[in-house]
Amino acid sequence: MTSRIPDKATVDGLEDRWNDAWEAAGVYRFDRSKKRDEIYSIDTPPPTVSGSLHVGHVFSYTHTDVIARYQRMCGREVFYPMGWDDNGLPTERRVQNYYGVRCDPHLPYEEGFEPPYAGGEGKSIKAADQVPVSRRNFVELCEQLTAEDEKQFEALWRHLGLSVDWSRTYQTIEPASQAVAQQAFLRSLARGEAYQSEAPTLWDVTFRTAVAQAELEDRDRQGAYHRVAFEPAADLEEATGSYESIYIETTRPELLPACVALVAHPDDERYKPLFGKHVRTPIFGVEVPIVPHRLASPDKGSGIAMICTFGDVTDVIWWRELSLPTRPVLGWDGRILADAPDAIESAEGIAAYAELAGKTVFSAQQRIVELLGEAGVIDGEPKTITHPVKFYEKGDKPLEIVTSRQWYIANGGRDANLRAELVARGEALDFVPAHMGKRYENWVNGLTGDWLISRQRFFGVPIPVWYRLDSDGNPEWETPIVPDEASLPVDPASDAAPGFDESQRGIPGGFIGEKDIMDTWATSSLTPQIVCGWREDPELFAKTFPMDLRPQGQDIIRTWLFSSVVRSHLEHGVLPWKHAAISGWILDPDRKKMSKSKGNVVTPMGLLETHGSDAVRYWAASARLGTDAAFDEGQMKIGRRLAMKVLNVSKFVLGATGITTAADDSLEAGMKAAAHVTSAAVTEPLDKATLAGLASVIEAATFAFDAYDHTRALETAEQYFWTFCDDYVELVKERAYDGAALGEPIDPFAPCSPEAASARAALGIALDAFLRLFAPVLPFATEEVWSWFNEGSIHRAPWPTPDRTRAAAGGANPLVLVAAGAAVSQLRKIKSDAKVSQRTAIVSLDLLVPESQMESVNAAKADIMAAGRVKSMQVVDAVMAIDPSVDGLGPEDGSVSALLDATVVRTENVVLEGA
RNA sequence: GGGCCCUUAGCUCAGUUGGUUAGAGCACUGCGUUUACACCGCAGGUGUCAUCGGUUCGAGUCCGGUAGGGCCCA
Numbered sequence: 007m008t009s010r011i012p013d014k015a016t017v018d019g020l021e022d023r024w025n026d027a028w029e030a031a032g033v034y035r036f037d038r039s040k041k042r043d044e045i046y047s048i049d050t051p052p053p054t055v056s057g058s059l060h061v062g063h064v065f066s067y068t069h070t071d072v073i074a075r076y077q078r079m080c081g082r083e084v085f086y087p088m089g090w091d092d093n094g095l096p097t098e099r100r101v102q103n104y105y106g107v108r109c110d111p112h113l114p115y116e117e118g119f120e121p122p123y124a125g126g127e128g129k130s131i132k133a134a135d136q137v138p139v140s141r142r143n144f145v146e147l148c149e150q151l152t153a154e155d156e157k158q159f160e161a162l163w164r165h166l167g168l169s170v171d172w173s174r175t176y177q178t179i180e181p182a183s184q185a186v187a188q189q190a191f192l193r194s195l196a197r198g199e200a201y202q203s204e205a206p207t208l209w210d211v212t213f214r215t216a217v218a219q220a221e222l223e224d225r226d227r228q229g230a231y232h233r234v235a236f237e238p239a240a241d242l243e244e245a246t247g248s249y250e251s252i253y254i255e256t257t258r259p260e261l262l263p264a265c266v267a268l269v270a271h272p273d274d275e276r277y278k279p280l281f282g283k284h285v286r287t288p289i290f291g292v293e294v295p296i297v298p299h300r301l302a303s304p305d306k307g308s309g310i311a312m313i314c315t316f317g318d319v320t321d322v323i324w325w326r327e328l329s330l331p332t333r334p335v336l337g338w339d340g341r342i343l344a345d346a347p348d349a350i351e352s353a354e355g356i357a358a359y360a361e362l363a364g365k366t367v368f369s370a371q372q373r374i375v376e377l378l379g380e381a382g383v384i385d386g387e388p389k390t391i392t393h394p395v396k397f398y399e400k401g402d403k404p405l406e407i408v409t410s411r412q413w414y415i416a417n418g419g420r421d422a423n424l425r426a427e428l429v430a431r432g433e434a435l436d437f438v439p440a441h442m443g444k445r446y447e448n449w450v451n452g453l454t455g456d457w458l459i460s461r462q463r464f465f466g467v468p469i470p471v472w473y474r475l476d477s478d479g480n481p482e483w484e485t486p487i488v489p490d491e492a493s494l495p496v497d498p499a500s501d502a503a504p505g506f507d508e509s510q511r512g513i514p515g516g517f518i519g520e521k522d523i524m525d526t527w528a529t530s531s532l533t534p535q536i537v538c539g540w541r542e543d544p545e546l547f548a549k550t551f552p553m554d555l556r557p558q559g560q561d562i563i564r565t566w567l568f569s570s571v572v573r574s575h576l577e578h579g580v581l582p583w584k585h586a587a588i589s590g591w592i593l594d595p596d597r598k599k600m601s602k603s604k605g606n607v608v609t610p611m612g613l614l615e616t617h618g619s620d621a622v623r624y625w626a627a628s629a630r631l632g633t634d635a636a637f638d639e640g641q642m643k644i645g646r647r648l649a650m651k652v653l654n655v656s657k658f659v660l661g662a663t664g665i666t667t668a669a670d671d672s673l674e675a676g677m678k679a680a681a682h683v684t685s686a687a688v689t690e691p692l693d694k695a696t697l698a699g700l701a702s703v704i705e706a707a708t709f710a711f712d713a714y715d716h717t718r719a720l721e722t723a724e725q726y727f728w729t730f731c732d733d734y735v736e737l738v739k740e741r742a743y744d745g746a747a748l749g750e751p752i753d754p755f756a757p758c759s760p761e762a763a764s765a766r767a768a769l770g771i772a773l774d775a776f777l778r779l780f781a782p783v784l785p786f787a788t789e790e791v792w793s794w795f796n797e798g799s800i801h802r803a804p805w806p807t808p809d810r811t812r813a814a815a816g817g818a819n820p821l822v823l824v825a826a827g828a829a830v831s832q833l834r835k836i837k838s839d840a841k842v843s844q845r846t847a848i849v850s851l852d853l854l855v856p857e858s859q860m861e862s863v864n865a866a867k868a869d870i871m872a873a874g875r876v877k878s879m880q881v882v883d884a885v886m887a888i889d890p891s892v893d894g895l896g897p898e899d900g901s902v903s904a905l906l907d908a909t910v911v912r913t914e915n916v917v918l919e920g921a
Numbered sequence: 922g923g924g925c926c927c928u929u930a931g932c933u934c935a936g937u938u939g940g941u942u943a944g945a946g947c948a949c950u951g952c953g954u955u956u957a958c959a960c961c962g963c964a965g966g967u968g969u970c971a972u973c974g975g976u977u978c979g980a981g982u983c984c985g986g987u988a989g990g991g992c993c994c995a
Contacts, residue, residue: 017960445992448925448994449994628933634926635934638932641934641946643960653958658957662957731957735957743956746956834962835965837952838953838964840952844952875955
């Protein structure tokens with residue numbers, strides 16, 4: 007069988023067929039010859055390849071694709087690249103587990119290294135069992151694993167039908183991206199926005215890296231308040247005339263050797279007299295002052311707290327604002343430092359410290375509690391509490407604070423002017439939905455410091471600077487050596503500094519390379535610059551930047567969105583995009599956020615295969631931007647039904663119009679037939695009404711899409727589509743067939759009655775519009791139908807305008823279809839109630855119609871009779887008919903007045919065939 | 922503690938600037954295999970619009986309080 011239009015339509019298998027065809031024809035290939043105002047550019051989120059894609063990704067990426075397809079049909083050249091975020095810690099961690107290795111930068115590179123495991127997914131290999139490898143070997147494994155992931159990701163996205171230009175993919179770790187990240191960094195360095203600073207930094211002891219404010223999260227942890235006595239120093243004893251101890255309560259007794267002061271609220275009457283006087287720390291005997299500060303809580307514990315360098319971020323604030331000394335006791339490995347702070351001078355103090363040195367925070371705490379107990383300075387039993395503790399969002403040990411040299415980029419956290427500028431940028435950005443802008447504003451206004459971008463990790467973009475070594479071999483941190491922009495990307499760990507050669511590395515008078523890499527957001531924040539060709543393709547950049555759309559999740563407004571705005575503001579002085587489309591979460595049926603850890607084994611590919619991509623896309627498109635949606639396979643079944651309906655009703659329309667007959671000969675003949683059929687005059691009131699209604703639907707859908715409300719657009723089209731199928735098609739079937747016998751092929755060019763020609767033209771025009779309206783959401787089913795009688799892809803066909811349908815409708819009132827539909831409904835109900843087949847003829851009946859609809863029903867009377875197989879029908883004014891004085895057959899409940907303004911059509915005096 | 926969002930039918934959700942009798946789909950029940958469709962069609966019932974108060978001729982809609990849920994930030 008060579009027929010173009012299948013006998014039995016199916017949505018199965020459309021994905022592979024059309025993806026191949028689209029790729030071959032380059033349907034989604036970006037045409038860079040277009041002008042700026044013809045281009046719509048999208049800053050697609052690069053998914054993290056170290057995880058797997060889940061249902062939430064499918065959800066939000068579909069939203070973007072629906073927008074992309076709409077814009078493309080509106081005639082814009084869509085710039086729609088796809089990237090992979092293979093940068094950073096998640097990849098490192100996955101590589102460690104997958105291959106059973108860990109990075110040791112001191113080791114030499116090993117050619118042809120074979121990792122001990124492959125595919126250790128899920129069962130994490132203990133750190134002790136991981137084989138240490140060189141940084142280069144480690145990075146190679148990262149690249150190897152991410153390449154495999156990226157293939158799988160692309161396959162999924164293609165199957166889902168994302169209309170991405172697959173010739174434009176990028177990786178956040180690839181050299182070009184690194185070069186962009188480094189160039190942006192160097193420009194910020196030159197302008198003074200990037201700087202290094204020795205400062206207390208939030209530190210993850212597991213990963214041994216600094217952590218930025220945006221990566222923090224609070225978790226409730228058990229802790230215990232220990233009530234510890236501090237003895238008064240001489241000045242305090244003199245002032246109060248007593249030798250009573252001051253009791254503080256602390257959850258971190260192990261930081262006692264790091265204590266630099268006690269602090270109480272300035273208004274606290276209990277402690278007011280003590281401010282400025284001193285106490286001695288127990289065991290260690292260090293004299294520390296009692297100081298006032300507004301952040302001390304009078305109602306927490308005893309109302310007076312010890313300040314240590316550093317137990318938490320409040321300690322940092324106190325330390326900074328009160329200019330206290332620094333007595334660090336914690337190392338980068340989370341263990342107590344070997345050497346006691348200089349302030350500890352007593353023999354007992356030094357001995358006690360020696361017992362703690364080298365211990366983890368946990369064991370040091372146990373030991374010091376014992377020591378304090380032995381010394382008799384602990385009062386009572388520890389009080390167990392639950393309190394919020396800061397964690398790195400990817401870590402599982404509480405963050406510590408250590409002092410180290412780190413790189414920062416200004417983000418308004420320490421500069422009110424910059425902050426105000428960034429808030430203003432946020433206000434100028436079109437957030438969809440608008441209230442998401444509040445999250446941005448809250449975040450910017452809540453910043454407490456600049457953006458810490460350096461990380462002590464391995465797989466990432468190196469910070470592109472070197473440092474001279476003085477004659478003693480000490481690095482000159484203040485005057486970094488920078489590379490030429492043309493030489494980017496560079497790796498200071500293996501490339502020699504400009505003006506030096508490799509033999510001078512690490513020797514006095516030579517240089518050393520910066521060993522830190524950048525935070526992954528330092529690269530991701532530049533995705534517009536990466537995809538638009540900021541560095542190496544200025545012509546493309548001018549045409550695509552600032553971009554039109556940034557789609558992303560609500561959880562990364564404070565990170566990705568904000569940091570992108572920062573970079574664009576600093577480098578280009580503009581917003582990076584006009585619109586930010588924020589997708590919601592996918593929730594379990596039990597309203598919890600869907601997560602892998604909960605053992606949800608719904609894989610996206612499985613879903614697509616079970617329901618079909620169009621169906622899954624329909625489910626996603628049914629949820630508005632910014633709104634959380636339930637994971638609902640029922641909704642996918644509805645989408646599948648819609649896609650099937652599109653195929654089937656298309657088969658009907660093409661059959662009844664005769665286009666099928668012609669198309670079975672050749673595509674050219676089919677196209678000619680379609681043009682011929684739809685050019686006929688639309689004369690019948692019902693046909694005109696249907697097209698008039700359709701014109702309004704097109705208008706509404708277009709309006710909704712322009713406002714980034716794809717849900718409304720879909721709903722509007724869908725609702726009218728079902729009316730079209732259920733009512734209009736049923737009403738005009740007979741007329742369109744024009745007396746053709748069962749199974750007889752219809753010749754589209756043969757003469758037919760004007761009524762039939764009118765029906766066929768309307769059917770053809772409507773089908774064409776519906777296919778285009780659904781194309782963004784159901785790209786496969788619509789393309790399939792389109793291919794039966796059109797050349798090229800529907801996805802490059804113009805979005806419908808109301809003009810064509812409106813012209814054919816000739817100002818008709820859409821109400822005719824509504825009224826006629828209500829009438830056929832009544833006829834069906836009669837047969838349904840009488841439990842007879844819908845084919846049963848009605849010999850005669852009176853149709854009671856409200857006066858307002860008389861004209862409409864009369865206009866479609868012949869179609870109504872044909873659809874209901876009615877042999878004789880009287881259309882009667884309902885008000886007249888129910889007047890008992892007319893025929894005595896008014897409603898038995900006497901509800902005459904209720905029917906006076908009735909909008910429903912009723913029937914009376916029905917005689918069914920055979921009754 | 923602060924900010925934002927949400928609460929409408931058994932379920933998932935619409936409901937625009939206040940305006941007749943608050944809607945859709947699913948689920949459920951009944952009927953029907955009709956020359957597009959059984960992966961089907963048709964027909965049918967379904968409500969304390971969380972709650973209390975206010976504004977108004979009129980409130981699901983606007984304002985305030987309360988309760989519950991969610992997210993973000995302290």
